[in-house]
Amino acid sequence: MDERWINMLRSLIVAWHEGILIYLILAIVMFSVLFLAAVRMLIRQRDVDSLQYDEMLNEELAPPVSLLVPVYNSENMIVDRVERLLETQYALYEIIIINDGSQDGTMQQLMDTYDLLPIQSKVHYSGLEREIGQIRAVYRSMVHCHLLVIDKEYGGHMDSLNVGINMSQYPYVASIGQATVLERDALVKIMKPVMSALPGEEIVACSGRVDMANGKYPFTSIQGITSSERELSPLLIMQYIEYVRAFLISGIGLVRYNINILLFTSQAFGVFKKNRIMEIGGYNTDSHVGHIELVMRLHKHMKQMKEPGRIIYIPDPICSVNVPESWSQLLKQRAGWHRQLAGSLWEQRSMIGNPHYGWMGMVSIPYFILVELMGPVLEIATIIFLISGMWLQIVDVKLCLVLALLLVLYGSLLSACAVMFEIWSSRRAYTFREVTRLFLYACSETFWFRPMNNVFRIYGLLQVVGYGKKDSKHGKG
């Protein structure tokens, strides 16, 4: 090879590595800052007694909430889900089940169990000013007066939520994911920031910590089952670690210091102020965007209206979801999430780097683009360059080592920090064995789970540009 070409190749690889080095340092600093901010807040609040929630059960004080529950082919679990929702501990709420064109016996199960009476002339109020799915019938239960069932043509999860918003009667609506299991006191906890809002402060959306429902690992001791009953696979343990880290860093860290930069609410469970959702036209029903797009529009709307609406994330565990148990399910889920993230950011691209949207436009969205959206591409490219560069012996080995160490710090050690903090601060009874397993798995993240996860997310990006098959409109949790 010509010396000139080798020099060019070498310069390119060196420039790439230097760019990645800066990126990694910035990401580590950002994560560490968010982590420390979250830790400070949690240390302060972790021991406060649940007596603080008692007043929330007073009907005159707590704002009423409509729970929107879209269901699709849920014949086997629908009654259990509704029963659990009916046990919710809150002053005043209604449950709106939206049967989204199920092809199994979901509707029949509901009819048989809850003695549904059709409401012939229910006014289908279209305050959203958006096309919504065709409603076949609306029913009210003769057994539980707060239960409303809507039977509609298939239109997807978001369309079902729009229909639910149209039918709801209370000032706050809660969207509940397809596979979400709510804690009994979930509403009490999630509505507390709304009730504590100071004059001039408006909470337009609120979300909270999501736990993993599979086997209830490692929280079995509070569920009355011993942990030895269910040995979880490494894949589930890694996802648990991921959830803990996401909760600490992206959730709590981003809402600290009252800087209004949280870009997401959990798709599994989030509460929204109904009039604000109506003002922005409800959920976008395009399958390539997710909840994040709604939150971005909310931020945008509040900025345009020059009103101080805030989006809050609470540290309490409020619901749990079943996470993928196999690599193929994980691929499907992660590719879907990434596709939705890309679609949402593209849809609201006018906010990117726009000083008009303050911290959101200048910090939060660029952070999500660089770290969450492009992170997988950069990480995988770095690993490939590291390996190929060392093999071809055309890069500085010491620089490679620096990058490798930073990657470990960025992935494994931060996860381990998050897990150790969770174990220390949690009221759950982790066994010694569980502590050790979680610690070791967290330390191993960079070497197997993270690269695989990145591959899945890159697959999602490829789907955005038209490669591969996409899923149905019903996301899980």
Place this chain on the structure above:
Amino acid sequence: MNDHVRMNVHLIGGQNAGWFEGKTVLLLQLSSIICGSVLVLLLCAYGYILWDKHAARRRVVVQAKWLHEFNAEGEGSALRNYFDTGELDSALLNMSGDQQAVLQGILLQRLSQGPREMELARIRFLSWRVFESSYRTRLGSRKWSVRVNTLLYVEQFHMIELLPKLEDILRSASCTPLERFIILRMYARTGYMRVLKELLRKDTLLSDSQYLQILLPLTDEMWLKLMEHFKELSYQVQCTFIDALRIRDEQTDNAISLLEALILGGDAELRTRSLQALAHVEKKDKRLLRQLLLVWNEQGDERPRSERLVVARLMGSIREEAFVPLLKRLMGDPSFQIRQEAANSLARYEQAVEELRYTASEHPDKYARQIAEETLERKQYGRKMD
């Protein structure tokens, strides 16, 4: 060795171009130190957590033993004996930290079950004798969660003897809004007059809901005093005061006069809340309502949405014949909620069915016709539910 190989060998070992020229060794050392330190820190945390979990387990075993002892049947349990006879055994007064924690849990549980007056008095007396000293210490703790929890327990156990101590906390610069709120709620619950002074302050940062929680348990005497000083209250407290009037269902002459004065006042928010409160009141001044009707016939459509909504509800509670045309007009309001509320109000009138039927078929507004149909059906459905 050919030129190609020589060039590659030359490249290995040192960064000799770009921003980090000559700094790779430094970077490597720095990264290694940071990674190593984090790892060591994590290992220390791991060791500490194991030790902490071990200690917590031992504590749980000890507390379980005490719980068993406190709940024991028969004459062996000093606590059971106290609740039965009121005689305080010295064993209950000299307790260790673990014993106190268990006793506190038991007493809080009993309180949540709504005990009878005698038992309530005994719980309060016992908690005062046992926890007073430790609560005093904990109220001075530097840890925020410890202070907040202690305040919550002091409030639960109604420890009025600690009120002067709470005043000191309230005065201190480190008192956070949540602590301030719990203290004020405690004042209100115990009838401590200092709460009035605090409510008259303009700079207390609390939410509407928190103000309501303070106002609702006020004693009648305090309530009257606050009503006398209504104009001196901050605007936020005035608004929540009206809400509290509604929730407490105050029907005294003073309260009704205040509400009646406010509904003809210039402030839309106070007017709306007063109308809402008035909708609950049984005895209303007919003359005033006629006046209100007159105002609404002239300016009703220009009033804010929230006020129109409340008036629609109020007309349902008053049920004056003269309001029927107004309600029909509101059934065609641009706001869906107002249409619904107006229809619900109309449904409460004696002639509701005829009026709704007529509206469903003859009203010029499509929305009014729809809502009338739905309300008619709901009335029928309501009967089925009964």
